[in-house]
Amino acid sequence: MRRPHSWRIPISALRQGPNRLTFDLDIAEVGGEEHEVAENPLFDRLVGPLKVELDITRTGRRFLVNGVVRFRARLACAVCGREFVGEYAEPLQTEFLGEGEVPPPDGKVLAGKEVEYLRFKDEALDLGPLVRDAVHLAVPIAPTCRPDCRGACPTCGQDLNQATCDCAKPTESPFAGLKKLVE
Secondary structure: OOOOOOOEEEHHHOOOEEEEEEEEEOHHHHOOOOOOOOOOOOEEEEEEEEEEEEEEEEEOOEEEEEEEEEEEEEEEOOOOOOEEEEEEEEEEEEEEEEOOOOOOOOOOEEOOEEOEEEEEOOOEEEOHHHHHHHHHHHOOOOOOOOOOOOOEOOOOOOEOOOOOOOOOOOOOOOOHHHHHHHO
């Protein structure tokens, strides 16, 4: 059975000072879907639950949220094209302010870091948009299956991480034609 609205934290459940919360959430519980990062053609889907770890510090009607969203995603490597599952951990940091609360005079800086301020109107902090944003920010535009991925041969398509091929290697730079234009 799914927990309803587990991403909305009732303010009454948060005591003054630090509060430590951890959740295992399905992306649907925060208003998303398994193909959440559909605008990235190399992203296939999320694999398994999102693991959300939060420290929420309450000071009156102000709530400083620090935490991390951990998840796994199936992607295609931008270099070799092979599918792989990547593991990601994206930090969260924001401050919720109640109606009438004023941000500190030093602007959006807290302990040397820029902090996003959000307002809450009802008696709950809606963390769903923060979690979905963290997923989007963590997935790289050009993911690689491993840091030293050698890619695929442009002639025969052989995955150069698996084996070498007998195709002729280019002897001059692909930018050699540009040099002729400059001269």
